[in-house]
Amino acid sequence: MMEILKKTNINFVGMRYYAFLFSGILATLGIIAFVFIFMGKANLGIDFAGGTMIQGSFEKPMSIGQIRNALGRNGYGNAEITELKAREVPYFFMIRLKSTAETGSKVSNEVLDVLKKEFPDNNFRKDSVDEVGPAVGKILQQQARLAVLIALAGILVYIWIRFDFRFGVAATIATFHDVLAVLGIMFILHKEITLLIVTALLTLAGYSLTDTVVVYDRIRENLKVFRKKGDFAGTINASINEILNRTLMTGGTTLLAVLSVFIFAGEVVHDFALALILGILVGTYSSWFVAAPIVLEWEKWSPKRFK
């Protein structure tokens, strides 16, 4: 039998105050990022902020990869490039970049210069430059936010029914914590907030929740020990330790899968994969140091006999 860890006895709950401090910082970061996003001041992608669209054609054959690389070398790696299949003009491309009303003309001029500089012997003829709006409008954003809130409420109710009200609240807090933490880190790294990143956040919310529920399940099972000994902290510690191998194994396989996306899938999904990697790490951390210890603190403030 191959094992990552033999029987462990790590005092997870003993470290909870350091963890709360660390989590507090992460969550605050996330809240700041969220406020900035809400005010439209964060580094929002073209999906949310709109931008500039340049249409034009090359004289000689050109692939999207070549253009993307050329723009990437000059700081426009996030450009969305589409080839228009027009019968009249070959090698006709549509380049969408994020910009604001003020920077619109500057961005388009710079891109045109880059194309001229990078492809001196393949002239790019500009056809039109237009301002484009966000692909995800205000109403869509509202609906998405509403959906996330309802989903969290649904989870709270489910865990409340299956476990206990405190567990439900703690799981919801932990999930929020994970999403905020990753959002905060992405914000600090000055990564562009795109629709892909939002999808990654939703995915990691699901992942972190699964992890939390698995920990809770073991705690619930071990509550009979608690009833005998009255040691809730010890029960939580034992539970986390007992499933440590499972957590590391699941985290490991998932991390492997996402790492391969991060390393091999190319620039387009790079930040998406980064967000997922952070999500797996934070999600695992929070199921040990946030989700369970919150219930412990709650129990200390208002003791309650577990059924």
Next chain:
Amino acid sequence: MKRSQLWLTLITVFLIIASVWYLYPSLSLWSLSDTEKALLKEKDPSKLLSLEQRGIKLGLDLKGGMHVVLQVDKTKLKPEESKDAVERALEIIRNRIDQFGVAEPLIQKQGEDRIIVELPGLQDVERAQNLIGQTAQLEFRLLETPENTKTVMAKIDEVLTPKKTEVETSKGKDTTQEKKIAKDLFSKEVIDTTVQEEEAGVTDKPFTSLLELSGSDFFLVALEDKPKIGQYLKDPKIWEQIPEDDTLAWATGAEPYKGVDYQKLYLIKKKAELSGKYLTDAREDFDQYRRPEVRFTMTKEGGRRFAQLTGANIDKPLGIVLDGRVESAPIIRAKIRESGVIEMGSGATIESARDLAVVLRAGALPAPVKIIENRVVGPSLGQDSINKGVKAAIIGIGAVLLLMGIYYRLSGIIADFAMILNLVYLLAALAGLHATLTLPGIAGIILTMGMSVDSNVLIFERIREELRTGKTIRASIDAGYKKALLTIIDSHVTTLITAAVLFQFGTGPIKGFAVTLSLGVIISLFTAVVVTRLVFNLRKNYQTLSI
């Protein structure tokens, strides 16, 4: 083998067969090279089309699609309405496209009054254009009474009779028209009996001779005569004969009648009694003769008005007018409150009823839109990125398979088998549901594969725990599955709740994500718990267990 196991085995095998069936078009399509595809397109285009339609749909980033630029006509709007007209049009078009079932479209405002719509791999371009471009201004209007209609028509004939030669001379430059006139003149001898009557009246009834009065509330105009009617209707003198609060309106589509295609023409009130803004829902349905129709429901306020309107006009036809064209004009048989039916006519298909229902549900565009550009776009990722994505998928999934095999040995390989089955089922389900696959979608699937072994990890760790307590192998396996099951269900249900909510309230890409997520969860529950169990049960007596 126990009875329940037999059933589960049968279900597993059945699902594998179904998956192969659903995946076959995609596989045969992907195995074709570009030249082979081009060859097939020439030789058997319908086969290629059918393969493409049944295969897994690829998103704009992987396959490209249709790029449509729409212009919003704000000229007729008041200043305060035109301010956010484009934004509103955008949301309504998005709604329609979502309900139409095109996943992962791109919808973006361009400049001041344009909207870009990009639809991945769409086949029925015309249908999509109809869906996007319709204003969907629904109105309920009363028809003019049959007596008045007849009087009006007679008057029109009167004003036209002296002018007839003039009108036809002006059109005489057109050679085809000349032939038509010749045909008219000598019609008595040449024309068959069905149209003889109307053609016979040519000299003194230039207008009504082109119309066939059917029933008492509408006219039939042969499609070939429609341009001629249009020509007449340019004459303001004709409009002087039509009462001020009436107008002529065409029906939406043409219908065959006695072997000729006709379009209906109605004399209808200008004033709308009720508008579509009170509509809360519209669904396609079949009537008792299996003809498609659209059933709609209204708000309370709308229902009250509708009851008033229908109550006061029993046995009269009610025109249901969409964008100025009469969709249908059923006779009101009884007072109707919140719900009603739009008849679709005999030539309609259930798809057209569905499209109409979608357009009505999503609401009316604030202003007419015009398609000003319509092109095919290539994949936005480029072949290099697609190849990278596929490579990442193979490496990622391969790494997970390897890790499981090394760590749990033979049991790990059973879990690997379950995971591959999970992947096959998932792709088949995506093909069957016509979901759209994008590069992020592929990344999501890779992640799901990494997570899908979680259930097996939980089970295996449990089995190990049971083995440590000294239980027999058989008992450990049974206990491991039993104890892990509740945990697995809890973790799956929470994810499923999230997915269901995102599906219900999300739109566009969020909805697509929810579909893949929920499918992945349900399928992994089946493969990780049921299928691996079946494999473990293949052996009756375990002396050793490789775990």
